[in-house]
Amino acid sequence: MAKTSPARTCPVAAFQKMISGKYKLRIVWDLKDGPRRYGEIRSGLLRGASGSAEITPRVLSRELKALTMSGLIDRKDFGEVPPKVEYRLTRKGKSFVPVVAAIREWGERNLGEATALADAAE
Amino acid sequence: MAKTSPARTCPVAAFQKMISGKYKLRIVWDLKDGPRRYGEIRSGLLRGASGSAEITPRVLSRELKALTMSGLIDRKDFGEVPPKVEYRLTRKGKSFVPVVAAIREWGERNLGEATALADAAE
DNA sequence: CAGCATCCTGCGTGATACTG
DNA sequence: CAGTATCACGCAGGATGCTG
Numbered sequence: 637m638a639k640t641s642p643a644r645t646c647p648v649a650a651f652q653k654m655i656s657g658k659y660k661l662r663i664v665w666d667l668k669d670g671p672r673r674y675g676e677i678r679s680g681l682l683r684g685a686s687g688s689a690e691i692t693p694r695v696l697s698r699e700l701k702a703l704t705m706s707g708l709i710d711r712k713d714f715g716e717v718p719p720k721v722e723y724r725l726t727r728k729g730k731s732f733v734p735v736v737a738a739i740r741e742w743g744e745r746n747l748g749e750a751t752a753l754a755d756a757a758e
Numbered sequence: 759m760a761k762t763s764p765a766r767t768c769p770v771a772a773f774q775k776m777i778s779g780k781y782k783l784r785i786v787w788d789l790k791d792g793p794r795r796y797g798e799i800r801s802g803l804l805r806g807a808s809g810s811a812e813i814t815p816r817v818l819s820r821e822l823k824a825l826t827m828s829g830l831i832d833r834k835d836f837g838e839v840p841p842k843v844e845y846r847l848t849r850k851g852k853s854f855v856p857v858v859a860a861i862r863e864w865g866e867r868n869l870g871e872a873t874a875l876a877d878a879a880e
Numbered sequence: 881c882a883g884c885a886t887c888c889t890g891c892g893t894g895a896t897a898c899t900g
Numbered sequence: 901c902a903g904t905a906t907c908a909c910g911c912a913g914g915a916t917g918c919t920g
Contacts, residue, residue: 645807647865648783648858654869657892661770674902683894685767692894693903717792718804719900719901728868735864736770742857747776779912798881805914815883817913841881841920 659691659699661736664708664725668733671712671724674700708732718747776828781813781821783858786847788828790855793834793846796822830854 685688703709708729714720805811823832830851836842
């Protein structure tokens with residue numbers, strides 16, 4: 637047991653906590669294309685399968701704040717008059733993108749459609 | 759944006775749903791080393807930072823069932839007398855291991871300690 | 881040993897309304 | 901525009917006790 641983390645909060649547990657919430661991963665993914673404003677993120681985050689309802693500001697605000705505190709994203713507030721705030725990935729956030737990409741890739745391949753078809757003969 | 763508009767339940771959303779819960783990822787990770795019995799999984803899944811309390815059967819049972827229905831793991835029930843049940847990764851589950859590995863790797867590197875130190879000069 | 885049945889609680893998510 | 905304040909609710913997750 638030289639390098640076997642001493643019961644430290646499992647990396648996966650920390651990860652789960654960090655991306656807990658329904659939108660954090662999607663926000664990070666959205667931000668990978670560059671900085672986005674609050675409203676843009678909001679417009680891009682539609683709820684339900686129909687994709688009609690928008691996330692409530694309360695929730696988005698929380699997610700954004702959590703991501704900021706996790707150090708994944710950075711909040712940039714431009715002066716005041718007509719409020720303008722941009723969110724962008726930090727270096728850490730950028731390093732996280734490939735992980736999300738891996739998740740998406742796997743998800744697209746395994747959750748897209750043929751979900752539980754060839755799982756019987758395992 | 760030619761191919762980025764399906765609006766289909768985002769892969770990440772599906773992923774989040776699939777691994778929702780505090781133990782699913784850990785269970786999958788545990789199972790990567792081979793089949794495990796119910797009790798073994800339970801013993802390996804300790805709660806809290808102290809790692810003393812064990813997961814309650816109700817919860818473990820749910821997680822296991824969910825993972826089975828997701829097609830990530832497979833339940834093998836040996837006869838009856840003294841109940842013996844083994845859980846193992848399905849092909850799909852195995853294909854998912856690398857993703858979890860990526861998550862762990864990233865987590866160990868970014869959540870281990872130096873969490874929010876060099877996030878200012880981004 | 882490997883669960884299931886019941887009860888209880890905190891928190892994540894949403895609706896709605898208001899502000900600098 | 902970019903949030904905050906309040907209220908409400910469903911559900912994950914834990915505590916206990918029981919069973920085949």
